[in-house]
Structures are given as structure tokens and as C-alpha cells.
Amino acid sequence: MDQEQGFLGVLTSSPFRIAIVYSIAFALGTVALLSGVYFAVSRVIDGSTDNLIEAEVQGLREQYLVLSRSDFIDLVEQRSHTQDVRGAVYLMVDPRMRPVAGNLPAWPTIPPGEGKWIQFKAIVPYGDQTRVHEVRAQRFPLPGGYRMLVGHDVQERQDVKNLMMRGLVAAVVSTMLIGIGGGIWMGRRILAHAGAISAVATQIMRGDLSRRLPVRDAEDELNTLAREINGMLDKIEQLTLGMRTVLDSAAHDLRTPLNRLQSTAEAALAGLGKDSPERRVLERVTAEVDRMRSTLDALLRIALAETGTVAREAVDLSALVASIVELYAPVTEERGIELRSEVAAGVHIQGSRQLLAQALANLLDNAIKFTPAGGHVRVFLRNDATGSEITVEDDGPGIPADKRELVLGRRVRLDEARKVPGSGLGLSLVAAVTKLHGARLVLADADPGLRVSLKFAV
Amino acid sequence: MHILIVEDDQVARDYLAKALREVGHTVDVAADGLEGLHLASSIALDLVIVDRMLPKLDGLALVQSLRATGRKFPVLILSALGDVDDRITGLRAGGDDYLTKPYHVSELLARIDALARRAELGSGEAATKLKLADLELDRMTRRVTRGGKKIELTAREFQLLEFLMRHSGQVVTRTMLLEGVWDYHFDPQTNVIDVHISRLRQAIDKDFDKPLLHTVRGAGYSLSEED
Numbered sequence: 146m147d148q149e150q151g152f153l154g155v156l157t158s159s160p161f162r163i164a165i166v167y168s169i170a171f172a173l174g175t176v177a178l179l180s181g182v183y184f185a186v187s188r189v190i191d192g193s194t195d196n197l198i199e200a201e202v203q204g205l206r207e208q209y210l211v212l213s214r215s216d217f218i219d220l221v222e223q224r225s226h227t228q229d230v231r232g233a234v235y236l237m238v239d240p241r242m243r244p245v246a247g248n249l250p251a252w253p254t255i256p257p258g259e260g261k262w263i264q265f266k267a268i269v270p271y272g273d274q275t276r277v278h279e280v281r282a283q284r285f286p287l288p289g290g291y292r293m294l295v296g297h298d299v300q301e302r303q304d305v306k307n308l309m310m311r312g313l314v315a316a317v318v319s320t321m322l323i324g325i326g327g328g329i330w331m332g333r334r335i336l337a338h339a340g341a342i343s344a345v346a347t348q349i350m351r352g353d354l355s356r357r358l359p360v361r362d363a364e365d366e367l368n369t370l371a372r373e374i375n376g377m378l379d380k381i382e383q384l385t386l387g388m389r390t391v392l393d394s395a396a397h398d399l400r401t402p403l404n405r406l407q408s409t410a411e412a413a414l415a416g417l418g419k420d421s422p423e424r425r426v427l428e429r430v431t432a433e434v435d436r437m438r439s440t441l442d443a444l445l446r447i448a449l450a451e452t453g454t455v456a457r458e459a460v461d462l463s464a465l466v467a468s469i470v471e472l473y474a475p476v477t478e479e480r481g482i483e484l485r486s487e488v489a490a491g492v493h494i495q496g497s498r499q500l501l502a503q504a505l506a507n508l509l510d511n512a513i514k515f516t517p518a519g520g521h522v523r524v525f526l527r528n529d530a531t532g533s534e535i536t537v538e539d540d541g542p543g544i545p546a547d548k549r550e551l552v553l554g555r556r557v558r559l560d561e562a563r564k565v566p567g568s569g570l571g572l573s574l575v576a577a578v579t580k581l582h583g584a585r586l587v588l589a590d591a592d593p594g595l596r597v598s599l600k601f602a603v
Numbered sequence: 604m605h606i607l608i609v610e611d612d613q614v615a616r617d618y619l620a621k622a623l624r625e626v627g628h629t630v631d632v633a634a635d636g637l638e639g640l641h642l643a644s645s646i647a648l649d650l651v652i653v654d655r656m657l658p659k660l661d662g663l664a665l666v667q668s669l670r671a672t673g674r675k676f677p678v679l680i681l682s683a684l685g686d687v688d689d690r691i692t693g694l695r696a697g698g699d700d701y702l703t704k705p706y707h708v709s710e711l712l713a714r715i716d717a718l719a720r721r722a723e724l725g726s727g728e729a730a731t732k733l734k735l736a737d738l739e740l741d742r743m744t745r746r747v748t749r750g751g752k753k754i755e756l757t758a759r760e761f762q763l764l765e766f767l768m769r770h771s772g773q774v775v776t777r778t779m780l781l782e783g784v785w786d787y788h789f790d791p792q793t794n795v796i797d798v799h800i801s802r803l804r805q806a807i808d809k810d811f812d813k814p815l816l817h818t819v820r821g822a823g824y825s826l827s828e829e830d
Contacts, residue, residue: 277801392683397656400683401612404704408618411708415622431707438705439790449686456688471759472785475798499687503789571792 161332172317179313186309190302194281195262201233202283204293209287221246221293225270230296234269234280242291255284258369269298279303335451338367350583354382354454388452398443403441405432443570446500447448450577453483455497462492462501462601466526466535473513481518489528494601496582504578507538507571508597515541515595532602540594549588575599604649604719605629609639609665610681611657615704619652622708623715629643636660643669648676650718652711655682655693663696668699677718681706690788709822720770733768736828738807738815740768749807759784760803767816767826776823800824803826 155161209217218237225235225248236247244251253265267280280294341359357378358371410430417424449455450557470486477484511523516539525536544552553576575597579586585600606628610616612830613634620630631646633639636657643665651669653660664676680698682689689776693701699721700714733740737750745761748752756764766783767775781787800816808814817825 396686397683400704401615404683404706405612405614407705407707408615412618412621415625434705442703442790445686449688454688456691468785472787472791472795472799473793475802476795477795478800497687499788502787505791506787506791513793 148399154340155332156380157331158332158336158339160335161328163475164328164331168321168328171324172320175316175320176313179309179316181314183309184307187302187306190305194297194299194302198281198283198295198297202285205293205295206285209293214291218246232269232301234267234282234294234296234298236294237287238292238294239517240290245291247294249294251279252292253280263296264299271298276300336366342371344368349378350383354378354385385452385454388448389454392445392448392452396441397439403434403437407431410434440570443574446503447570447574447577450497450500450574450581453581455581457495457497460494460496460498460501462494462533462535463488463490463497465502465528466505466524469502469509470524472506473509477513477522480513482513482516483519483521484524486524488524488526489533492526492528492533494533494582497578500578500581504575504599505535505537507575511571512537512539512541512595515539517541520594530603532600534597535599538591538596539592541593543590543593543595546590552588553586604715605631605647606715607631607633607639607642607646607648607651609633609636609643609651609657609662610654611635612654619708621631622712626712634658636662636665640665640668643674644672648674649722650676650715651677651678652715653680653698655680655684655689663693666693666697675722677722679711679714679718687788707822709774710776710778713776713779713823716773717770717775717779720773733765733771735768735771735826736813736815737811738768740765747807749811752810754806756803756806759799760806763799764807764826765802767824770826772827772829774819774822774825774827779823 169358188336205217205221208220212220221237224233227248234247234249236249236252237245238252239245242252248270250268253263253267255263255265261283262281263284264279264281266277268275269278269280271278278298278300279302280296281299282294284292284294287293338359338361345356345358357375360368360371360375410427414424414427414431417427466486467488468490470484474484509522509524516522520540522537523536523538525534525538527534527536552572576586579599582599584602585598587596587598587600589596589598606623608616608619608623608630609724610619611634616632616634623630629638631642631648633642637659639651639653639657640660647715653665655667657665660668662680662682666680669678677699678697679700679702680693680696681702681704682693683704690701690703699718702711702714710762731741731743733742738747739749739759740747743767747756747761762784763780775783776803778788778790780796780800781789781791800818803816804816808816813828815826817827819825
């Protein structure tokens with residue numbers, strides 16, 4: 146597995162997805178919690194400053210009624226410069242908006258349509274210095290065209306809010322990061338284990354039944370599963386070996402008497418004259434032995450392919466298809482059939498070269514058998530991202546759609562096919578070999594004729 | 604040739620021994636693996652025919668023991684199992700050829716001749732130039748001439764001719780050709796080999812008086828000067 150694929154693999158792994166879902170949930174929870182706190186705290190702080198300003202506005206309005214203007218100015222000046230109420234902001238301007246008292250350098254620009262409360266940035270006293278701070282204030286007119294502004298430095302409040310907002314963002318980001326990191330870590334771990342398991346499983350499916358899934362020390366679901374699957378594999382191996390043994394002894398028990406029959410017939414033939422009637426009988430016997438032999442060979446190969454215990458090797462499918470086409474080319478030409486082929490280069494699979502060759506040869510035997518002179522047989526090997534596909538097409542009579550499933554069974558010969566010689570095992574062998582290679586056998590209409598495809602997944 | 608048959612099936616063994624003697628070979632027989640190993644180790648042999656499943660000592664084990672003690676004579680394995688994998692294990696154990704039961708004696712005889720020819724030529728690379736009567740084949744230049752006249756062949760026809768020339772004077776069966784030239788081990792339902800042979804025959808015999816490529820009835824083909 147290369148790096149990039151490994152990383153993509155982690156991203157699509159189930160632990161990673163679960164981790165992402167959980168971190169999003171946690172992040173949303175964090176947002177909800179901290180927003181609640183934020184709004185509650187904001188309301189408390191805002192409320193207390195606002196009350197303070199309201200009270201001060203109320204107080205100054207009352208003072209204005211009882212004091213002369215100059216005393217009022219003194220009062221404002223005094224309040225502006227005492228340090229007991231930290232952050233209090235005052236400004237009194239004359240009708241031409243020139244400051245007459247207070248601790249703000251100038252009347253703020255207030256956009257039209259503002260309500261009772263305004264908020265703006267201004268240069269405010271801060272201990273012995275001045276700073277540009279956020280100020281929240283109320284303004285009210287005084288008699289004689291004077292105006293008064295009473296407010297409070299809310300920078301600290303803003304700072305607290307900003308801090309909380311930053312905390313909120315940081316909490317969400319770190320929840321997500323921890324979630325993603327944890328997801329990647331868990332994904333990697335599980336993937337490594339699952340990867341080891343699937344690598345072994347692939348080898349097992351390729352016929353190496355002696356392999357077992359890796360089991361780690363840790364006591365988790367994957368290990369339990371691996372252990373149970375290993376138990377199952379023991380059983381399958383036993384069964385398959387049993388089947389193989391039965392097959393071998395069946396082969397032995399059938400081939401030995403056939404061989405004896407063949408030997409006896411041949412020995413008897415050796416002493417007979419060219420035209421003796423016994424000769425004809427014995428020649429029929431050996432011919433029947435040959436037929437039985439080829440049927441037996443086919444049956445045993447099908448059974449063998451179905452046990453899945455055939456050794457696999459790297460097979461150059463392109464070379465194989467090309468050489469079978471080449472093997473059959475003269476015979477098709479002789480029968481007046483046009484054989485065309487398109488073979489993609491460089492297609493390799495793991496499998497049994499001999500069985501694949503025989504399967505393809507069977508398909509060509511069939512195609513040639515059912516295609517009349519002047520007909521066409523086409524062989525394709527295609528290869529794309531989804532896998533490779535061998536296709537054999539003819540323009541013979543084809544197989545009716547409702548009988549296609551049927552012909553894959555053992556020894557089924559449609560009425561149409563009874564006119565031509567054959568054991569009826571050809572397609573069964575193709576089906577068994579296809580299954581052995583994890584491929585899919587598809588019979589379709591070549592319109593006219595039959596199209597048989599062997600689809601190998603990547 | 605001096606041939607040892609190790610086969611537990613008496614009917615098959617007796618007939619095989621008789622058939623081999625009839626074509627002029629000296630034959631010894633053994634009915635089980637141990638006897639076979641004993642005989643093969645004590646007498647000078649040119650070839651051994653071993654059944655795969657033998658009492659006392661398995662056929663494959665017998666071949667392995669013979670190879671381990673440095674016996675180099677060709678070994679033909681007969682098998683009543685005989686499928687794709689069995690063939691490979693048989694050859695891997697040290698067998699030189701593998702034949703599945705039931706077999707025709709003609710097939711077995713042809714294979715024995717081929718094995719003997721191979722042993723004769725030794726393990727070294729075969730000669731660059733093969734020659735039969737006025738037919739010449741140069742493996743280096745891939746040139747074929749007959750009576751000095753160049754003959755155009757396809758790559759496969761060339762291989763086919765090369766195989767036949769290496770076994771000239773011997774019978775070569777269809778399965779031997781399919782195995783030797785194409786490396787496939789199955790019986791095609793169609794007469795594919797015959798058609799390849801008839802094309803080759805067209806190429807090398809058509810314009811000449813004396814045919815070299817003969818059909819041997821009931822057995823296969825033979826490339827030889829004699830009719």
C-alpha cells in the first residue's frame with residue numbers, strides 16, 4: 146500500500162468517521178455550553194454598567210436643575226477627574242459642540258437614527274494616560290443648547306467578551322483537532338490490523354488454505370473475530386482436503402480400470418488382422434475409453450476447480466488469450482469462419498494458466514462448433530480500471546435468454562446442440578474456472594449469436 | 604534401451620512390458636516402490652517408467668530418492684490422478700515427463716522415444732542448425748530452407764517445425780505438440796493441431812517431390828525421410 150492510499154484509507158476507515166462524528170457532536174456541545182455562558186455573563190456585565198450609567202444620567206439631570214451652569218460644569222469636571230469611579234466618561238458641550246467640561250476630547254460622531262444608547266471608540270483617560278477604548282453612553286440635551294454625554298468605558302467588558310469568544314473558538318478547534326487526531330490514530334491502528342487480515346484473506350481466497358488470520362495480544366473485537374474466522378478456516382481446510390482426497394481416490398479408482406481396459410483392448414488388437422470383425426469391436430472399445438477419459442478429465446477438472454485448491458501463479462492473460470486465438474486461427478479459417486481478436490496488452494492476473502487456457506479453448510470450441518461457414522467469431526480482452534474481461538462472441542444460433550442459466554449446469558445440452566458432438570461439460574468447466582478465479586461469467590445476446598464474458602475484478 | 608517399469612497394476616504392467624519388448628527394448632519390472640528403488644539403484648538403466656501411487660514407497664518419493672543419489676536417466680511418471688497440479692508436482696519431484704491414465708501405448712512409446720532423444724543430446728543447448736534430408740532449419744537466423752530454397756514460416760510454424768525436427772524419425776503425438784510447442788495440457792475438442800500441421804505441410808512439402816511430414820495413423824505425426 147503506498148503512502149497516499151494508506152492515508153486515504155485512514156480517512157475512509159470507520160473509526161475515523163466515528164471520531165469525526167463524535168468530535169463534531171462535542172464541538173457543537175462546546176459551542177452551546179460556552180455560548181450560554183457567554184450570553185449570561187454578557188447580560189450580567191452589560192446590565193450592571195447600563196444601570197450605572199442610567200443612575201448617573203438621572204443624578205446629573207437632577208443636579209442640573211438645582212445648580213447654576215458654572216457649578217454644574219465644576220461638578221462634571223470634578224466627577225471626570227476623580228478616580229473612585231473608574232472608567233466613567235463625561236462630556237458637556239456648548240451649542241457649537243465645543244467641549245466645556247468632561248474627560249473626553251471631543252463629541253463623538255453619532256450616526257443618525259441611533260437610539261438612547263450609543264457605543265463608540267474614543268480617547269479616554271486610563272490612570273495617568275489615555276487610551277482608545279470602547280465607550281457605551283447616553284446623551285441628553287441641557288437647556289441653552291448645551292449637551293451632555295454620560296457613559297462608561299466598556300473596553301474591559303469587550304475584552305472579557307472577546308476572551309470568551311476566543312476561548313469558544315479555541316475549544317471548538319481543539320475538540321475537532323483532538324477528534325481528527327484520535328480518529329487518524331485509531332483508524333491507522335484498526336486499518337493496520339484489518340489490512341493484515343485482508344491480505345491474508347486474499348491469499349486464502351487464492352487457494353492457500355493453510356494461511357491463518359493474524360491474532361494480536363490485545364483482547365478486542367477484531368481479535369475475537371479473527372480467532373473465530375480461523376476456527377472456521379480450520380474446518381474449511383479440513384473439508385477441502387477431504388474433498389481433494391475423495392477426488393484423488395475417485396480419479397485413481399476410475400482411471401486404473403479404464404487403463405486396464407485400454408491395455409487389454411490394445412493387447413488384443415495387436416494380434417488381430419487388419420479386417421477382422423473383432424478388430425472393429427475392439428477399436429470401438431478404445432474409442433469409448435477415449436470418450437470416457439475425456440469426460441472423466443473434464444469432470445475431475447471441474448471438481449478440482451470447485452474445491453479451489455488449484456495452485457495459482459502469475460498469468461499473463463494477454464499472452465494467453467493471444468496464443469489461444471493463434472492456436473484456433475487456422476481451424477476457423479479452414480471452416481470458413483472469420484476469427485477476429487482485440488487483445489489489450491499487459492494484463493496479468495493470479496490464477497491457473499492451464500485451467501484458464503482450457504476454459505478459453507472450450508469457449509472457442511463451442512463458438513466454432515455453432516458458427517456456420519461465413520460466420521464470425523470475435524475474441525476480446527479488455528482492461529480498464531474496473532478489471533479485465535475476456536469476451537468470446539459468435540454469430541451462431543445463440544442461447545435463448547431463459548436457457549442461459551440452464552446451460553451452465555452439468556451436462557446440459559440444448560436440443561439445438563445435440564446435432565454437434567461434445568460432452569456438454571464445456572461450459573460447466575468454464576463456469577468452475579471462472580468461479581475459481583473470483584470472476585463472473587456472463588452469457589448475453591451478441592445479436593445474433595452468443596456472447597460469453599469472463600469478468601475479472603481488479 | 605534398458606527400461607524399468609515400476610507399476611503395481613499387474614494388467615497394465617504386463618501389457619506395457621510386452622509392448623516395450625516388442626519394439627526392441629530390454630525391460631525389467633517392479634511391483635512396488637521399494638523393489639523399484641532397489642532395481643533402479645543396482646542395474647544400468649536408460650529410462651524408468653514409474654507409477655505415481657505405489658505400495659511401500661510412493662512413486663514421487665522413489666523419483667526423489669533416485670535423483671538424490673545422482674541417477675540421471677529420464678523418468679516418465681504415470682499417474683491415475685493427473686491434473687494440472689499433480690503434473691507440476693510430478694515434474695518438480697524429478698520426473699521428465701508425465702502421462703495420465705488411461706493412455707494409448709502409442710502415446711507412451713512416442714514419449715519414451717522423445718525422452719531418450721533428449722537424454723542422448725544431453726543437457727547442453729541443441730545444435731544451432733537442424734537438418735533432415737534437404738530441409739534445413741537455423742535456430743539463430745530463424746531461417747528455413749529446403750533444397751536451398753527459402754521457406755517462409757510464421758513464428759509458430761517455425762516452432763512446430765523445430766519441435767518436429769528435433770524428434771525427426773520419431774512419432775510425435777498431438778498432445779506432445781500441444782505441450783511442447785504451446786505448453787498447454789488439455790485435449791482440444793477441435794482438430795486444431797491437425798490444421799496447424801497441414802499448414803506446415805503445405806509450406807515444406809507442397810513444392811517438393813518427396814514428402815517429409817507424415818501422418819502416423821492412430822498416433823500422430825512424424826518428420827522423416829522414410830515414407
